[in-house]
Amino acid sequence: MKRTFGQIAFLFAALLIASQCRASIIKVKPAPNAIHNAIAKAHTGDTVVIMKGTYKEHEITVRKRLVLTGDSFPVIDGENKYQLFLIQCDSVIIKGLQIQNVGKASMTDMAGIKVINAKDVIVDHNKLINNTFGVYLQNAAFCSVSNNIIHSDFKDEINGGNGIHAWRSDHLSISGNIISGQRDGIYFEFVTESKIISNRSFGNARYGLHFMFSHNDTYTKNTFNDNGAGVAVMYSHGVNMYDNEFIHNWGDASYGLLLKEITDSRITRNRFIKNTIGLHMEGTTRVDVRQNLFQDNGWAARVQASCSGSNFIQNNFIGNSFDVATNGTMMLNNFDSNYWDKYDGYDLNKNNIGDVPYYPVSVYSVVTEKIPSAMILYHSLLTDIMDQVEKVLPTIIPDKLRDDHPLMKKIKL
Amino acid sequence: MKKTILLFLVLGITACKRQFEPINYGHEACAYCKMTIMDKHFAAEILTSKGRAIKFDDLGCLLSYIKDEHFTDDDASIFVADYHNPDGEFLDAHKAVYIKSDQLKSPMSGNYASSATTAAANKLNAAFNSPLLNWDNLK
16 A cells, blocks of 8 residues: 555656646747747757748758647748758657758758658658658658658759658658659668558659668559659569559650569559550569559560569459560469450350460560560551461460460459 | 762761760660669760660669670770769770769669769768779779
């Protein structure tokens, strides 16, 4: 009993102390150095409310655990010269701000919000307009970047920066952001154990999503459309891509999804629609491609001979100019139980599986792989003759690349 | 008539001249990593003895390409972007001076910066503290 009394007394004392140093709210109105002064004055745990207006302040460094929040999107302007927020403390929350016109420098990557060596930072519901880099995370962990609108309309797209840029970080969550007009929408380099969910990345100069050396990350329910070169995933293992949409990435070297040197990964229930090349695979090992839709692409899938141990199972291939292209005769990947709209075989035993194998690599796709300019004769009489001859006397197409159980009906996805 | 033939001959010869092919940034892809070439500080190019230009976004990609593809064209010219003057002319890779540092953050983490002279490389190196490299000890 005595001990319980002691505990209660301790609790009471603790409450008393807590009430004395409770978080206060500091309101900031537009004035020279108003935000700087408010942050200098604030104590750990305080909330700084930035009121509506325009603030021309820069290099705002946050080294205390604060909540920075905007009242009806105050504008913080970098005047095309400076970088803006630098977060160097754990558990900072920054939301409801409009951050614009960050400058450019050749040595430092200037960003609207830069998180350096910090954990548990939340960047939520901000508008980042015309910045070189939008949100930049460096050596960050357990941070969340969500529901931000990031847009840039720089004409000089080559020197632009990325929308959300993460470098040497782990356990990030990037969700619900809308990103356009940057160099790469979302860029990951050396980022592990992270999630990218429900973002929309479009109209970026290079890639909608680009990541390298980033292992065990998951990407779900994102839409990537009309980016200069689509999405590139390189030199990583344990990549999970579920329920994403890759739409209308059109151009000479554009891909819906480019995989290079990827191992032990899963590509499931994605939709590849109207891309020059839906899925390009190079040097991949054990990649599982299941239940995806490939529709109206130039090439649905381009699987280089350097890929091995990958499975293409239960995908729908509909209305593509070429279903599969490859650059060799070796095929160490498995195609099975897909639906191919070009399949013209029969199903006598009515089990919905075609009785003869389907060869998804057409003669002309082999020819254009070797001589790209031969594309000019595509759909001419000559190519039709070649197709017919190949059917009677198969010589050119890689006979190992075939689907032994082509489905007669579309898979419901 | 003779003049016309001569003119065509001259045109033909000049057209065949083997020379550096400018990189169309933002549109062309690197021959090794397939990424679109964007960063003017780190681009590189091989010009084969037959005059074919092979372009790279990073000197690291060029070196890997030479190694992986067993590229043995001794008469090929190799060009690297001048880190100090990204919009200027490319340097002869055999004469350039290099520094290597993770801080440079090149597109494919090759992280080489090329300079025309040792003096320029030293000036840049103040921030990086890397040993100075030349073409022969790059590989």
